[in-house]
Amino acid sequence: MRFDLVTLFPEIFTGYLGQGLLKRAIDRGLVDVRLHNLRDWATDKHRSVDDRPFGGGPGMVIRVDVAVACVEAVRRLDPEPGRLVMLTPQGRRLRQAVVEELAVERRMILLCGRYEGFDERIRQVLQPDEVSLGDFVLNGGEVAAMAVIDAAIRLVPGVLGDEESNQTDSFSGAERLLEFAQYTRPREFRGLEVPPILLGGDHQAIARWREQNRTLRTRQRRADLLENQIPKERENHEPRIAEAGREEQLEG
Numbered sequence: 001m002r003f004d005l006v007t008l009f010p011e012i013f014t015g016y017l018g019q020g021l022l023k024r025a026i027d028r029g030l031v032d033v034r035l036h037n038l039r040d041w042a043t044d045k046h047r048s049v050d051d052r053p054f055g056g057g058p059g060m061v062i063r064v065d066v067a068v069a070c071v072e073a074v075r076r077l078d079p080e081p082g083r084l085v086m087l088t089p090q091g092r093r094l095r096q097a098v099v100e101e102l103a104v105e106r107r108m109i110l111l112c113g114r115y116e117g118f119d120e121r122i123r124q125v126l127q128p129d130e131v132s133l134g135d136f137v138l139n140g141g142e143v144a145a146m147a148v149i150d151a152a153i154r155l156v157p158g159v160l161g162d163e164e165s166n167q168t169d170s171f172s173g174a175e176r177l178l179e180f181a182q183y184t185r186p187r188e189f190r191g192l193e194v195p196p197i198l199l200g201g202d203h204q205a206i207a208r209w210r211e212q213n214r215t216l217r218t219r220q221r222r223a224d225l226l227e228n229q230i231p232k233e234r235e236n237h238e239p240r241i242a243e244a245g246r247e248e249q250l251e252g
Ligand code: 6GU
Pocket: 086, 087, 088, 089, 131, 132, 133, 134, 135, 136, 137, 138, 139, 140, 141, 144
Protein backbone atom coordinates (compact mmCIF):
# COMPACT_ATOMS: atom_id res chain seq x y z
CA MET A 1 0.00 0.00 0.00
CA ARG A 2 1.33 3.38 -0.99
CA PHE A 3 0.76 6.60 0.96
CA ASP A 4 1.57 10.03 -0.43
CA LEU A 5 1.59 12.66 2.29
CA VAL A 6 1.04 16.26 1.27
CA THR A 7 2.04 18.57 4.12
CA LEU A 8 3.78 21.81 5.00
CA PHE A 9 5.75 19.95 7.69
CA PRO A 10 7.17 16.71 6.26
CA GLU A 11 9.71 16.54 9.10
CA ILE A 12 6.86 15.75 11.51
CA PHE A 13 6.67 12.29 9.96
CA THR A 14 10.31 11.26 9.93
CA GLY A 15 10.48 9.91 13.49
CA TYR A 16 7.20 8.10 13.06
CA LEU A 17 8.28 6.48 9.79
CA GLY A 18 11.48 5.12 11.30
CA GLN A 19 9.94 3.14 14.15
CA GLY A 20 8.14 -0.07 14.98
CA LEU A 21 5.56 -1.83 12.91
CA LEU A 22 5.53 0.84 10.21
CA LYS A 23 9.29 0.74 9.69
CA ARG A 24 9.17 -3.05 9.49
CA ALA A 25 6.36 -2.89 6.92
CA ILE A 26 8.29 -0.32 4.84
CA ASP A 27 11.51 -2.40 5.02
CA ARG A 28 9.60 -5.46 3.85
CA GLY A 29 8.08 -3.57 0.93
CA LEU A 30 4.50 -3.92 2.15
CA VAL A 31 4.05 -0.20 2.70
CA ASP A 32 5.53 2.75 0.85
CA VAL A 33 5.29 6.29 2.26
CA ARG A 34 6.26 9.35 0.21
CA LEU A 35 6.48 12.86 1.62
CA HIS A 36 5.61 15.94 -0.43
CA ASN A 37 6.04 19.50 0.74
CA LEU A 38 3.11 21.65 -0.35
CA ARG A 39 5.46 24.63 -0.42
CA ASP A 40 7.32 23.11 -3.39
CA TRP A 41 4.27 23.99 -5.51
CA ALA A 42 4.16 27.65 -4.53
CA THR A 43 4.73 29.93 -7.51
CA ASP A 44 5.39 33.43 -6.14
CA LYS A 45 8.73 34.72 -4.92
CA HIS A 46 7.73 34.36 -1.27
CA ARG A 47 6.72 30.72 -1.88
CA SER A 48 3.40 31.42 -0.15
CA VAL A 49 1.00 28.55 0.34
CA ASP A 50 -1.63 30.41 2.36
CA ASP A 51 -3.27 33.82 2.51
CA ARG A 52 -5.69 35.86 4.61
CA PRO A 53 -9.37 34.95 4.30
CA PHE A 54 -11.57 37.06 2.03
CA GLY A 55 -14.15 38.77 4.23
CA GLY A 56 -11.67 39.16 7.04
CA GLY A 57 -11.16 37.25 10.24
CA PRO A 58 -8.31 35.51 11.97
CA GLY A 59 -5.93 32.94 10.58
CA MET A 60 -4.73 31.95 7.17
CA VAL A 61 -6.28 29.78 4.47
CA ILE A 62 -4.49 27.23 2.24
CA ARG A 63 -4.52 28.50 -1.36
CA VAL A 64 -6.51 26.59 -3.97
CA ASP A 65 -3.98 27.07 -6.79
CA VAL A 66 -1.07 25.67 -4.78
CA ALA A 67 -3.00 22.76 -3.26
CA VAL A 68 -4.55 21.67 -6.57
CA ALA A 69 -1.24 21.88 -8.46
CA CYS A 70 0.45 19.83 -5.76
CA VAL A 71 -2.18 17.10 -5.48
CA GLU A 72 -2.49 16.77 -9.26
CA ALA A 73 1.28 16.46 -9.65
CA VAL A 74 1.52 13.95 -6.81
CA ARG A 75 -1.32 11.93 -8.30
CA ARG A 76 0.55 11.66 -11.60
CA LEU A 77 3.56 10.08 -9.87
CA ASP A 78 1.88 6.69 -10.07
CA PRO A 79 -0.54 5.15 -12.58
CA GLU A 80 -2.80 4.14 -9.68
CA PRO A 81 -4.74 7.36 -8.90
CA GLY A 82 -5.55 6.23 -5.37
CA ARG A 83 -7.97 7.70 -2.90
CA LEU A 84 -7.54 11.35 -1.94
CA VAL A 85 -8.16 11.88 1.77
CA MET A 86 -8.31 15.39 3.23
CA LEU A 87 -7.69 15.58 6.97
CA THR A 88 -10.11 18.10 8.42
CA PRO A 89 -12.28 18.38 11.53
CA GLN A 90 -15.19 18.83 9.11
CA GLY A 91 -14.80 15.34 7.67
CA ARG A 92 -16.64 12.15 8.56
CA ARG A 93 -15.40 10.72 11.78
CA LEU A 94 -12.73 8.05 11.52
CA ARG A 95 -13.77 4.73 12.98
CA GLN A 96 -12.73 1.16 12.38
CA ALA A 97 -15.35 0.67 9.65
CA VAL A 98 -13.90 3.69 7.81
CA VAL A 99 -10.36 2.38 8.31
CA GLU A 100 -11.44 -0.97 6.83
CA GLU A 101 -12.87 0.84 3.83
CA LEU A 102 -9.67 2.84 3.30
CA ALA A 103 -7.32 -0.09 3.86
CA VAL A 104 -8.46 -1.89 0.70
CA GLU A 105 -7.01 0.94 -1.42
CA ARG A 106 -3.70 0.35 -3.15
CA ARG A 107 -2.81 4.00 -2.77
CA MET A 108 -3.89 6.90 -0.57
CA ILE A 109 -2.98 10.57 -0.97
CA LEU A 110 -3.32 12.31 2.40
CA LEU A 111 -3.77 16.07 2.28
CA CYS A 112 -2.85 17.78 5.55
CA GLY A 113 -3.87 21.35 6.25
CA ARG A 114 -2.58 23.89 8.75
CA TYR A 115 -3.88 27.30 9.79
CA GLU A 116 -7.61 28.02 9.58
CA GLY A 117 -8.29 25.57 6.83
CA PHE A 118 -8.55 24.99 3.10
CA ASP A 119 -9.99 27.32 0.48
CA GLU A 120 -13.41 25.80 -0.19
CA ARG A 121 -12.61 25.43 -3.89
CA ILE A 122 -9.97 22.80 -3.06
CA ARG A 123 -12.89 20.57 -2.04
CA GLN A 124 -14.90 21.50 -5.11
CA VAL A 125 -12.07 20.76 -7.54
CA LEU A 126 -10.44 17.71 -5.94
CA GLN A 127 -13.52 16.15 -4.30
CA PRO A 128 -11.52 14.50 -1.54
CA ASP A 129 -12.81 12.03 0.98
CA GLU A 130 -12.80 14.24 4.11
CA VAL A 131 -11.85 12.52 7.35
CA SER A 132 -11.76 13.80 10.94
CA LEU A 133 -10.41 12.15 14.07
CA GLY A 134 -13.22 13.46 16.25
CA ASP A 135 -14.89 16.50 17.64
CA PHE A 136 -11.84 18.49 18.70
CA VAL A 137 -9.43 20.73 16.83
CA LEU A 138 -5.81 19.89 16.04
CA ASN A 139 -3.29 22.41 14.78
CA GLY A 140 -3.01 20.53 11.53
CA GLY A 141 -3.84 17.33 9.71
CA GLU A 142 -0.46 15.68 10.26
CA VAL A 143 -1.31 13.85 13.49
CA ALA A 144 -4.58 12.73 11.92
CA ALA A 145 -2.75 11.47 8.81
CA MET A 146 -0.46 9.42 11.04
CA ALA A 147 -3.53 7.97 12.74
CA VAL A 148 -5.02 6.97 9.38
CA ILE A 149 -1.78 5.30 8.26
CA ASP A 150 -1.24 3.62 11.62
CA ALA A 151 -4.74 2.16 11.68
CA ALA A 152 -4.78 1.19 7.99
CA ILE A 153 -1.48 -0.69 7.87
CA ARG A 154 -2.67 -3.04 10.63
CA LEU A 155 -5.16 -4.32 8.06
CA VAL A 156 -2.63 -4.76 5.23
CA PRO A 157 -1.96 -8.50 4.85
CA GLY A 158 1.47 -9.46 6.19
CA VAL A 159 2.08 -6.30 8.21
CA LEU A 160 1.26 -7.86 11.57
CA GLY A 161 3.49 -10.74 12.54
CA ASP A 162 2.32 -14.15 13.73
CA GLU A 163 2.20 -12.96 17.30
CA GLU A 164 -0.07 -10.03 16.53
CA SER A 165 -3.56 -10.03 15.14
CA ASN A 166 -6.18 -7.47 14.31
CA GLN A 167 -8.94 -10.04 14.77
CA THR A 168 -9.50 -9.36 18.44
CA ASP A 169 -8.80 -5.63 18.30
CA SER A 170 -11.37 -3.33 19.84
CA PHE A 171 -14.03 -2.22 17.32
CA SER A 172 -13.15 -5.15 15.05
CA GLY A 173 -14.95 -8.32 14.01
CA ALA A 174 -18.70 -8.57 13.50
CA GLU A 175 -19.58 -7.12 16.90
CA ARG A 176 -17.18 -4.15 17.12
CA LEU A 177 -16.95 -4.34 20.90
CA LEU A 178 -14.06 -3.30 23.10
CA GLU A 179 -11.31 -5.84 23.58
CA PHE A 180 -11.33 -8.05 26.69
CA ALA A 181 -9.01 -7.39 29.64
CA GLN A 182 -5.47 -8.73 29.28
CA TYR A 183 -3.03 -9.90 31.96
CA THR A 184 0.58 -11.02 32.07
CA ARG A 185 3.09 -11.87 34.80
CA PRO A 186 3.28 -11.44 37.72
CA ARG A 187 0.21 -13.42 38.76
CA GLU A 188 -0.21 -11.20 41.78
CA PHE A 189 0.65 -7.53 42.20
CA ARG A 190 -0.18 -5.54 45.33
CA GLY A 191 -2.90 -8.01 46.13
CA LEU A 192 -4.44 -7.86 42.64
CA GLU A 193 -4.71 -11.31 41.13
CA VAL A 194 -5.12 -12.51 37.58
CA PRO A 195 -8.57 -14.09 37.03
CA PRO A 196 -7.90 -17.81 37.80
CA ILE A 197 -9.74 -19.02 34.69
CA LEU A 198 -6.99 -17.50 32.51
CA LEU A 199 -4.40 -19.65 34.28
CA GLY A 200 -6.29 -22.93 33.93
CA GLY A 201 -5.63 -23.84 30.31
CA ASP A 202 -9.29 -24.60 29.52
CA HIS A 203 -9.45 -22.80 26.18
CA GLN A 204 -13.23 -22.97 25.87
CA ALA A 205 -13.67 -21.53 29.34
CA ILE A 206 -11.14 -18.80 28.55
CA ALA A 207 -12.96 -17.94 25.33
CA ARG A 208 -16.27 -17.72 27.25
CA TRP A 209 -14.70 -15.51 29.92
CA ARG A 210 -13.25 -13.18 27.32
CA GLU A 211 -16.54 -12.93 25.45
CA GLN A 212 -18.32 -12.00 28.70
CA ASN A 213 -15.58 -9.59 29.66
CA ARG A 214 -15.77 -7.83 26.28
CA THR A 215 -19.50 -7.36 26.61
CA LEU A 216 -19.31 -6.21 30.23
CA ARG A 217 -16.53 -3.71 29.54
CA THR A 218 -18.33 -2.38 26.52
CA ARG A 219 -21.53 -1.92 28.54
CA GLN A 220 -19.63 -0.11 31.30
CA ARG A 221 -17.45 2.08 29.11
CA ARG A 222 -19.08 2.42 25.72
CA ALA A 223 -22.76 1.53 25.92
CA ASP A 224 -23.21 3.39 22.62
CA LEU A 225 -21.39 0.54 20.86
CA LEU A 226 -23.96 -2.00 22.09
CA GLU A 227 -26.80 -0.06 20.50
CA ASN A 228 -25.34 -0.98 17.13
CA GLN A 229 -25.50 -4.71 17.86
CA ILE A 230 -27.53 -7.02 15.71
CA PRO A 231 -29.71 -9.11 18.06
CA LYS A 232 -28.25 -12.64 18.21
CA GLU A 233 -31.34 -14.44 16.79
CA ARG A 234 -31.56 -12.11 13.84
CA GLU A 235 -27.89 -12.44 13.16
CA ASN A 236 -28.33 -16.21 12.90
CA HIS A 237 -31.50 -16.35 10.83
CA GLU A 238 -31.39 -13.37 8.51
CA PRO A 239 -29.08 -12.91 5.56
CA ARG A 240 -25.98 -10.73 6.21
CA ILE A 241 -27.41 -8.05 3.95
CA ALA A 242 -29.78 -7.05 6.76
CA GLU A 243 -26.76 -5.88 8.73
CA ALA A 244 -25.73 -3.31 6.14
CA GLY A 245 -29.28 -1.92 6.01
CA ARG A 246 -29.37 -1.62 9.76
CA GLU A 247 -26.01 0.14 9.89
CA GLU A 248 -27.22 2.70 7.38
CA GLN A 249 -30.30 3.36 9.48
CA LEU A 250 -28.17 3.91 12.55
CA GLU A 251 -25.71 6.20 10.77
CA GLY A 252 -28.42 8.90 10.90
CL1 6GU B 1 -8.32 15.51 10.60
N1 6GU B 1 -7.61 17.91 11.40
C1 6GU B 1 -7.60 18.92 12.29
N2 6GU B 1 -6.94 20.03 11.98
N3 6GU B 1 -8.22 18.86 13.45
C2 6GU B 1 -8.88 17.74 13.72
C3 6GU B 1 -8.92 16.65 12.85
C4 6GU B 1 -8.27 16.78 11.68
N4 6GU B 1 -9.65 15.69 13.41
C5 6GU B 1 -10.02 16.15 14.58
N5 6GU B 1 -9.58 17.38 14.78
